[in-house]
Structure formats: C-alpha cells, structure tokens
Amino acid sequence: MNLELFTCEGNSKFTLSKVFVKGGYRCTTNGRMAIRIKCDEPDTEGNFPKLDDAFNEPFSEINPIKIVTPELEVNHICPECDNGRIYYNFQECTECYGLGTCRCGCPTEHACGTCGGDGGNYTKSKPCQFCDGTKKRYTKLQIGEWYYQGHYIKLACQELPNLTAIGLGKNGMLRLTFDGGECAIMPFTSTK
Ligand SMILES: [Zn+2]
Numbered sequence: 001m002n003l004e005l006f007t008c009e010g011n012s013k014f015t016l017s018k019v020f021v022k023g024g025y026r027c028t029t030n031g032r033m034a035i036r037i038k039c040d041e042p043d044t045e046g047n048f049p050k051l052d053d054a055f056n057e058p059f060s061e062i063n064p065i066k067i068v069t070p071e072l073e074v075n076h077i078c079p080e081c082d083n084g085r086i087y088y089n090f091q092e093c094t095e096c097y098g099l100g101t102c103r104c105g106c107p108t109e110h111a112c113g114t115c116g117g118d119g120g121n122y123t124k125s126k127p128c129q130f131c132d133g134t135k136k137r138y139t140k141l142q143i144g145e146w147y148y149q150g151h152y153i154k155l156a157c158q159e160l161p162n163l164t165a166i167g168l169g170k171n172g173m174l175r176l177t178f179d180g181g182e183c184a185i186m187p188f189t190s191t192k
Pocket residue numbers: 102103104105106108109110
C-alpha cells in the first residue's frame with residue numbers, strides 16, 4: 001500500500017504533497033479523494049487538513065459494492081498527465097521570480113525571456129500513475145446518480161485491498177472501506 005501515490009505531488013504547486021498523521025490516523029489526500037488508516041503515532045507537525053468532509057460527516061448506507069479495476073477507454077485521453085508523464089517539482093524562474101513578466105524596465109511589459117512567461121518550470125517527471133503511462137482514460141464509476149473519475153478508482157483498487165463502497169454522503173461523497181482503513185472519493189458530476 002503506497003499512500004504517497006494519493007498525494008498531490010505531480011500536478012500542482014499545492015501543499016497536500018505529504019502523508020501525515022492526525023488524530024490517531026495516518027492520512028493522505030489529493031483534494032479529490034482521501035484515505036485514512038488507524039495508527040498510534042503522534043500528529044505530524046504542520047498544518048494539515050482535518051478531512052472532516054471526507055470522514056466525519058453522516059452518510060447514507062448503501063448495499064456494499066465491491067470495487068473492481070475499471071477498463072481503459074480506447075478513445076479517451078488521460079486527463080492527469082502530459083503524454084503519459086507527470087511533471088513536478090516546480091522551480092521558480094530566477095530572472096522574474098515567478099512573475100512571468102519582464103524585468104528589463106522597458107515601457108511595454110512582455111513575457112520574461114528566460115521562462116517564456118511561465119514563471120518557471122517543472123524539473124522532475126515520472127510515469128503517470130493514473131493511467132500507468134498508457135495515456136488512456138479509465139472508465140468512470142457510476143453509483144446512483146453520481147460519477148467518479150476512473151483514474152481515482154483505478155488507483156484506489158490497485159493500492160487498497162478489498163475496496164468496498166458502503167455509503168454516500170453529502171454532495172455524493174463516496175464512502176468506502178478497505179482492509180485496515182477508510183477511503184472517501186468526491187464525485188465529478190451527477191446525473192441531476
Ligand atoms: Zn521588457
């Protein structure tokens with residue numbers, strides 16, 4: 001079980017890029033899904049999300065659904081990567097300090113010549129864990145009126161043994177259990 005796969009590292013400059021311990025749980029989240037596993041370690045130092053929306057809200061129970069790995073769709077592109085790879089570790093441009101605009105003092109503002117206006121660039125990359133580098137998209141999961149991104153379902157199936165959907169919370173938050181822990185996944189759309 002590699003919880004690091006569920007952090008945000010890879011597609012953002014945000015800070016959710018760490019597995020952390022809070023309130024007796026080892027936790028991880030990428031902003032769209034969260035996982036927690038009971039542990040008896042002290043809280044990790046730092047400001048981490050409480051994950052209340054994911055785990056502490058009431059939910060309606062459903063007939064348990066054993067989750068299986070979704071199929072790859074032939075004609076759709078993985079939305080998470082750039083040609084099968086994920087770029088990360090953003091380094092701010094030292095010329096424009098991440099602003100992306102010129103600092104040459106000329107009267108018309110234009111894009112920084114060093115970074116091309118991007119404000120810097122990603123210095124590391126790895127194969128996409130959402131599509132396994134296939135560049136294709138996994139079929140979305142439908143439960144009731146809600147849809148869940150196939151790449152999150154695939155990743156969860158791969159890492160969390162015996163993954164089973166057990167309930168639906170507010171706004172379609174899917175509640176699941178697996179051997180040793182809990183998982184929650186936000187929907188991306190509803191049929192409503
Ligand atoms: Zn200039």
